[in-house]
Every structure is written in C-alpha cells, then in structure tokens.
Amino acid sequence: MVSLGCPKALVDSEQIMTQLRAEGYEISGTYDGADLVVVNTCGFIDEAVQESLDAIGEALNENGKVIVTGCLGAKKSASGTGLIEEVHPKVLAVTGPHATNEVMNAVHAHLPKPHDPFTDLVPPAGIKLTPRHYAYLKISEGCNHRCTFCIIPSMRGDLVSRPVAEVMLEAENLFKSGVKELLVISQDTSAYGVDVKYRTGFWNGKPLKTRMTDLVGALGELAAQYGAWVRLHYVYPYPSVDDVIPMMAEGPLRGHVLPYLDVPFQHAHPEVLKRMKRPANAEKVLERVKTWREICPDLTIRSTFIAGFPGETEEQFQTLLDFLKEADLDRVGCFAYSPVEGASANELDGALPDDVREERRARFMELAEELSAKRMKKKVGKTLKVLVDEVSTDGGIGRTAADAPEIDGVVYIAPATKASKRYKAGDFVSVKITGADGHDLWGEV
CATH class of the missing domain: 2.40.50.140 (Nucleic acid-binding proteins)
Incomplete structure (x- = not known):
C-alpha cells in the first residue's frame, strides 16, 4: 500500500487496509513481497499530481500490478480522458477518493481473496498507518464550499456526515486500543451534521445530535475516561465554534478537548477573500479570535494562507501581514498560489508572476517565524x-x-x-x- 496526500487520504488508506486484512489478505512492506500494489494518490496541486504519477510509475516498474485510487483518480486530462490512464495505461484499475468498495472489487478481480476460515483477526480499531498512540478520526466526507482555488468538491463531492453513533464507536475502539490522541478531521469540521439537519442519533442509549459541538463534548467525555486528548482540525470560524471554546478552558473536559484549533483563514483582505469565495470579514474574525482567547488564554490557533492569489495587490498583501500580527496566530503555513487544473481561480484576471508569488510567501513566513520565536521563548522555564x-x-x-x-x-x-x-x-x-x-x-x- 502506497499512501500519499493529506490525513483524510491516509484515513482512506487505513480503511482499505482494514478491509483487506478483514478478508484475509496480508499487507507487504515491500514491492518484492507483494502480488499487487494499491497506490492512494493526491491531486490537489501540481507538485502532488507529479508525486502521485511518479509513485504509480515506480510501482509499475517494481511490481507491475497496480490499482490506483484517490483524488487524482477523479482527475481528467486535457483531452477529457482519465489522466492516470493516459499517463500510465498499464494500471489495472482506477477509482476516485473514498472508494473502498470499488478498490476491493478491483482487488478481487485481479487477486481473488484467499480462503481462510480464521479471517476475523482484525482489531476493532482497524488497521492504522500512524503510530499506535495517535490516530485520525474522519467525521465526514466532501465539502459544500466552492473556493475558487480548490477542486476537492469535484473529487470528493458535497458534505456527507458520518452517523454520530458510528463516529463514537470508532473513537471508543481507538481509545481502547491504546490511542492517546485523537485528531478529528474532515474537509469542514464545523459543518458536521449540516447535511442531515443535525439529526439526533443515539450513543450508549442516550440521544446525541449530529453536530460539531455535541460531538466534541461526547468525544471529550470519552477521552477523559482514557486520560487521552482530542484535537480539532479544519475548523471554519463559524459562530458555533464559540460553544466549543469553554470545553477547552474549564470543567471536566479541560485537558482532554485540547485548546487547539486548526482554522484555514487563507487570507485577510475582503477583496481577495471574495475572489477566493471565502468568508470575507476579517474584522469579525479578529473579534472572534480575541473572544476565544479571553475565554481560553491557552488556546493555540494554527492556520494556512495563500500569498500571490490572482489580483492580489501589494497593499492587499500588506493587509494580510497586518492581520498576522494582530491575530497573533501561534502556528501558520503559507503557500505561494499555484494554479490547479480545473479550479475556477484560473479564469480570474491579474495572475502574478512566479517570482512575485514566491517573494510574498517568503516575506509572510519570515514575519511568521519572527512572531513565533517570541512566543516560543515565553515557554522557557515552564x-x-x-x-x-x-x-x-x-x-x-x-x-x-x-x-x-x-x-x-x-x-x-x-x-x-x-x-x-x-x-x-x-x-x-x-x-x-x-x-x-x-x-x-x-x-x-
């Protein structure tokens, strides 16, 4: 199994491996020891596309029997045919992301499952690619946003929330297996349950809404029983997040629901945010961040940004730098804008030269490092x-x-x-x- 891409793709790989093990297949650590190779790809940016195509080529050269899955599997070439089939016509099968059943059908077609009356040997927590003390918990698939720089919805579809009882059962099995840290992931964690109108499910005989705040509370209570951590990723700054912050700051969930939010702000200037089709009110975001920190002074906020988006002026970029200083974010990453095939941002006017995009990214990260160093020094002696x-x-x-x-x-x-x-x-x-x-x-x- 070759797994590329983000933690959400890693969870897809874990689900495929769990099903393979459940059906009696063994997982090889090398090409030589494998009868067939499954490559889970990423197709978000050009570098990821090339890495995935190279990995497929390597698997074909080293083994010869390759099934491809993941985001790149849903991507078309300029001629309208499947990109992977066009570049690597010898692959046995190609599927899109989150396609365990389709992958298993392809495996069955090319490597019939072995007969073994003792195949029920897979642990309840499933097969994981992470160290045994932490694991990712994916609570939904897809996204309802239509950010102009992103093609994820075209590959993974609209938001589909997992049933809350199913999520809780997986979390419990992970904690029972020895997991000390659960990392909650999705494309948009704050939107959990929107697609099912926050339907009420049941966990341990009690009603539990399919909603982020309710889920986080239940996960925190479960983590407390095992002395474990719950960490939240991909959280959009919706008003509902305000209800999660007190769980981090006080009461029985403090120390279990970690004071940590991964919030993808992407930019701060309203015009740039509008072109990105992102929420476009940086002032409200700053007010919300200030309120969060007042409630929970220990809160760590991580975010990612894009520098050099089409049409971004120097003045607009300076607004982004000012936002970084004022928001006092703890952990940040910044990407120089890179056109993604199929993204609507490619049609926007004002594309910037590569050197300008990269120079702005470098300036952003220089400031971020300077601010981070000051914060980190305050931790010495603690x-x-x-x-x-x-x-x-x-x-x-x-x-x-x-x-x-x-x-x-x-x-x-x-x-x-x-x-x-x-x-x-x-x-x-x-x-x-x-x-x-x-x-x-x-x-x-």
Whole structure:
C-alpha cells in the first residue's frame, strides 16, 4: 500500500487496509513481497499530481500490478480522458477518493481473496498507518464550499456526515486500543451534521445530535475516561465554534478537548477573500479570535494562507501581514498560489508572476517565524505536558497540546537520568522547557 496526500487520504488508506486484512489478505512492506500494489494518490496541486504519477510509475516498474485510487483518480486530462490512464495505461484499475468498495472489487478481480476460515483477526480499531498512540478520526466526507482555488468538491463531492453513533464507536475502539490522541478531521469540521439537519442519533442509549459541538463534548467525555486528548482540525470560524471554546478552558473536559484549533483563514483582505469565495470579514474574525482567547488564554490557533492569489495587490498583501500580527496566530503555513487544473481561480484576471508569488510567501513566513520565536521563548522555564512520539539513546521527541503531528513543532526531550523518569512512546510526561527556537522546544523530564 502506497499512501500519499493529506490525513483524510491516509484515513482512506487505513480503511482499505482494514478491509483487506478483514478478508484475509496480508499487507507487504515491500514491492518484492507483494502480488499487487494499491497506490492512494493526491491531486490537489501540481507538485502532488507529479508525486502521485511518479509513485504509480515506480510501482509499475517494481511490481507491475497496480490499482490506483484517490483524488487524482477523479482527475481528467486535457483531452477529457482519465489522466492516470493516459499517463500510465498499464494500471489495472482506477477509482476516485473514498472508494473502498470499488478498490476491493478491483482487488478481487485481479487477486481473488484467499480462503481462510480464521479471517476475523482484525482489531476493532482497524488497521492504522500512524503510530499506535495517535490516530485520525474522519467525521465526514466532501465539502459544500466552492473556493475558487480548490477542486476537492469535484473529487470528493458535497458534505456527507458520518452517523454520530458510528463516529463514537470508532473513537471508543481507538481509545481502547491504546490511542492517546485523537485528531478529528474532515474537509469542514464545523459543518458536521449540516447535511442531515443535525439529526439526533443515539450513543450508549442516550440521544446525541449530529453536530460539531455535541460531538466534541461526547468525544471529550470519552477521552477523559482514557486520560487521552482530542484535537480539532479544519475548523471554519463559524459562530458555533464559540460553544466549543469553554470545553477547552474549564470543567471536566479541560485537558482532554485540547485548546487547539486548526482554522484555514487563507487570507485577510475582503477583496481577495471574495475572489477566493471565502468568508470575507476579517474584522469579525479578529473579534472572534480575541473572544476565544479571553475565554481560553491557552488556546493555540494554527492556520494556512495563500500569498500571490490572482489580483492580489501589494497593499492587499500588506493587509494580510497586518492581520498576522494582530491575530497573533501561534502556528501558520503559507503557500505561494499555484494554479490547479480545473479550479475556477484560473479564469480570474491579474495572475502574478512566479517570482512575485514566491517573494510574498517568503516575506509572510519570515514575519511568521519572527512572531513565533517570541512566543516560543515565553515557554522557557515552564513545565508542560508532553506526549512522547519517539525514543532513542539521544532522548525523546514529543509534542505539547500546542503541536499536532507532522505539521507543528516538537519537543526534544533529554535522556532520562533516573529509572523513575524513563519514558516510552505513547507516554505523557511533564517536561521542563530549557530552550526554544522559532519552531521547536527543548527540555528535560
């Protein structure tokens, strides 16, 4: 199994692997040991498209029998035919994203499932590609937004929320399996339940609405039973988010529903936001962020932005920099705008040269690093709760409540000096912070 792309694609890969294992197939760690290769692709930006096409080519060269799934599978070439079939005509089958059944049908056609009367050996939590102490929980598929720079809805469709009882059962199985951190993901977490009009489901015999605030509360209560964390990603700044912040700040869910929000702002100037077809009121966003921080001073806000969007003037870009300073965001990423085939933004006037887009991205990140370094230095001398991800003879690497895996910073932990202070991956430890840079921390147990 070759899995590329975002955490949502990773969950798709995990679902495919779980079904393969449930049917008695074994998962090989190498091309040589495999009878067939499944490649889960990404097709969001040009670099991701090329990476996916290269991965398919490598799998064909190394193994020869390849099934392709994922976002790139839904993408057409300039001639209107499937892009993958045009570039790699020898692939056995191609599906779009979130297509476990179609992938399994293709596997059955080219590698009939083995007869094994003892195939019910898959753990209730399923097969995961993450370390055993954290896992992604996808609560919905698709998106109702039509951002001009994005083609995800054309590949993954409109919002479809998973039944709330199904989500809760998966979460419970993950916690029972030893997961210490659950990362809630979707294309738009705040919109969970909109498509089913916040239908009431049932969990443990009690009614539970298919709504983000209700789900987060229930997940927080479940996490508290296991001493675990719940982290929220892809949260749009809707008014409903205001109801989640108190759960992070006080009461029995504090320390379990982490004071962390991943909010994709994308820009701050109203004209640019309108061209992006994004919510276009930065002042209201700033007011909301200020209110959130008043309720929960420990709140960490991460976001992503696009610099050099078509028509963006220097003055509009400066508004974005001013917003970054005023919002005092904790973790940010910035992409130089890149045209995505099939996106309506390609039809907008005012496309900027590559060097201008990249220069603005660099300026944004320079300011972001400067602001981050100031915040990180304030943590020196404090003792923070850290979830250990890795351990070696050189010490450990872990993360605080302010750091999501893969995308945020880490804490480098000195080797334990006493047996009573030894730690392993998946442990929560108290770490005194002794050093910091613009991204990471150093400390000792």
